[in-house]
Amino acid sequence: MSRRIVITGMGVVAPNGVGIPAFLNAIQHGVSGLKFIPLYKDLHFNCQVCGVPDFDFTHLKDYLTEVTFHGLKGSTIGYAIKAAADAWIDAGNTLYDGKIHWETGCVFGNSVADTEAMKRIISLVDARQSRKLGSRMVEQMMNSGSTAYITGLLGLGNRIITNSSACATGSQAVLMGYEYIKHGMAKRMLVGSNEYIDNYIFGAFDAMRILSRKFNQTPEKASRPMSASAGGFVPGSGAGALVLEDLDFALARNATIYAEVLGGATNSGAQQGNGSMTSPNAEGVVHCITDAIKNAAIEPDDIDLISGHLTATIADKMEIENWSAALDRKGTDFPMTNSLKSMIGHCLSAAGSIEIVGVVLQLMHQFVHPNINLEDPNPEITGIADLHCFPTKKLDKNLNIVAKANFGFGDVNACVLFSKYKR
Amino acid sequence: MSRQEILEELKTVLAPYTMDKQVLSNMTDDTEFIRDLKINSANLIDIIIDAEDKYDIEIDADSAEKIHNAGSCIDVIMDKMKEKI
Numbered sequence: 190m191s192r193r194i195v196i197t198g199m200g201v202v203a204p205n206g207v208g209i210p211a212f213l214n215a216i217q218h219g220v221s222g223l224k225f226i227p228l229y230k231d232l233h234f235n236c237q238v239c240g241v242p243d244f245d246f247t248h249l250k251d252y253l254t255e256v257t258f259h260g261l262k263g264s265t266i267g268y269a270i271k272a273a274a275d276a277w278i279d280a281g282n283t284l285y286d287g288k289i290h291w292e293t294g295c296v297f298g299n300s301v302a303d304t305e306a307m308k309r310i311i312s313l314v315d316a317r318q319s320r321k322l323g324s325r326m327v328e329q330m331m332n333s334g335s336t337a338y339i340t341g342l343l344g345l346g347n348r349i350i351t352n353s354s355a356c357a358t359g360s361q362a363v364l365m366g367y368e369y370i371k372h373g374m375a376k377r378m379l380v381g382s383n384e385y386i387d388n389y390i391f392g393a394f395d396a397m398r399i400l401s402r403k404f405n406q407t408p409e410k411a412s413r414p415m416s417a418s419a420g421g422f423v424p425g426s427g428a429g430a431l432v433l434e435d436l437d438f439a440l441a442r443n444a445t446i447y448a449e450v451l452g453g454a455t456n457s458g459a460q461q462g463n464g465s466m467t468s469p470n471a472e473g474v475v476h477c478i479t480d481a482i483k484n485a486a487i488e489p490d491d492i493d494l495i496s497g498h499l500t501a502t503i504a505d506k507m508e509i510e511n512w513s514a515a516l517d518r519k520g521t522d523f524p525m526t527n528s529l530k531s532m533i534g535h536c537l538s539a540a541g542s543i544e545i546v547g548v549v550l551q552l553m554h555q556f557v558h559p560n561i562n563l564e565d566p567n568p569e570i571t572g573i574a575d576l577h578c579f580p581t582k583k584l585d586k587n588l589n590i591v592a593k594a595n596f597g598f599g600d601v602n603a604c605v606l607f608s609k610y611k612r
Numbered sequence: 613m614s615r616q617e618i619l620e621e622l623k624t625v626l627a628p629y630t631m632d633k634q635v636l637s638n639m640t641d642d643t644e645f646i647r648d649l650k651i652n653s654a655n656l657i658d659i660i661i662d663a664e665d666k667y668d669i670e671i672d673a674d675s676a677e678k679i680h681n682a683g684s685c686i687d688v689i690m691d692k693m694k695e696k697i
Contacts, residue, residue, distance in 0.1 A: 254631060255627075255628055255631070256628065256629055256630065256631060256652070256655070259628035259629070260628075260658065320661075321661060323657055323658040323661050324654040324655055324656075324657045324658050325658065
């Protein structure tokens with residue numbers, strides 16, 4: 190199959206920048222989007238910092254009709270609408286064009302449905318006032334709620350899918366969209382993912398004792414991937430969206446092309462070997478990366494940059510080991526590697542799509558964003574890959590191919606390869 | 613409260629549910645919610661909830677089924693307000 194798939198539009202709602210220009214500026218300058226949350230202190234959480242986008246819900250009135258906006262309560266759906274509509278407009282389309290885009294589909298994922306809607310339902314039902322819920326709660330509590338709002342707004346008429354695979358959701362959505370176009374089922378796919386961390390979701394993660402707890406006074410320092418002092422991840426909220434497009438279709442409509450998707454793979458380590466519900470089986474990860482490289486028809490040595498999953502837990506070291514084994518590269522030969530989570534925390538389902546927007550921006554503008562907070566690199570990691578592979582300042586560099594991977598609870602892996610667009 | 617006063621107030625209640633502001637501003641008893649105001653049928657229940665809040669009344673399911681245009685909506689609201697007294 191000779192079809193090439195390119196990226197022609199992007200939108201982002203990230204803890205360190207809402208909209209592409211703000212986000213680009215933030216990742217170039219190493220701006221943290223993590224904040225201390227006083228409520229988390231009141232709730233006796235161990236971790237009291239979170240990645241929160243500076244998002245004004247009322248700005249959705251710029252995208253939605255008055256009727257649709259009235260009754261929309263959920264932040265998670267709001268993030269998705271903003272990112273997806275921005276990506277669609279960025280790709281040269283207009284909202285409310287009156288068309289059904291039969292050639293364009295959508296894969297958009299989340300890990301939980303809108304918890305603000307769920308909370309409202311639970312409260313009113315328990316207070317015996319369910320009749321006050323009205324007609325708009327079901328569409329916001331359903332897992333496909335975000336996808337439903339997006340596709341209705343953009344008039345997308347091809348396959349419409351809501352995917353969910355925990356922290357691999359975003360990368361998996363991009364890969365699924367790529368595959369549908371590659372196999373000729375669609376010409377364009379709006380892909381992405383969203384996540385809204387409310388008190389309840391945060392509390393459940395906090396109870397697992399896997400979150401950063403020693404930097405509550407200095408939130409911007411709390412997410413420290415690959416450092417010796419990495420003591421857990423920091424949850425974050427947001428959404429990322431991209432327009433993937435058949436190259437010929439994009440050229441025919443004179444679209445601006447940002448980058449190319451070369452291919453990828455998604456699999457599972459089946460929670461066997463050293464894998465579990467919460468930790469990836471190394472064999473599965475290596476398989477996934479190897480399969481992705483094969484699918485993209487590149488060589489391991491072609492990879493200029495790894496945008497890692499790298500959450501700031503003990504799994505960071507295992508991840509670098511797995512990349513090293515899959516690529517057969519180590520020491521000074523190991524690719525440049527960074528983790529956007531050092532700035533925005535771990536946006537769970539939204540991580541993959543936000544981080545892929547970051548990858549595309551680095552390809553477009555030819556730089557490697559800094560790993561902030563990497564003041565004390567974990568010697569076990571620098572024993573595998575040379576310290577220079579983990580820049581702590583923005584590095585201008587010729588980038589051709591970038592590998593992106595995410596690994597989710599349930600032992601689900603996803604790896605996607607991107608390149609600079611060449612005619 | 614007169615029918616005319618309730619009709620005027622209903623325009624505010626209905627505003628977030630219709631894009632046809634011209635039809636809304638010229639609304640009469642005979643203006644149909646779905647056909648003329650292009651209101652999504654699922655939203656009729658939201659309008660009833662908003663009217664309940666506005667007039668501090670309770671519109672039971674049987675009464676709600678009678679509502680299809682401004683006139684029938686005003687009838688139900690006036691009935692329920694009388695019941696309250």
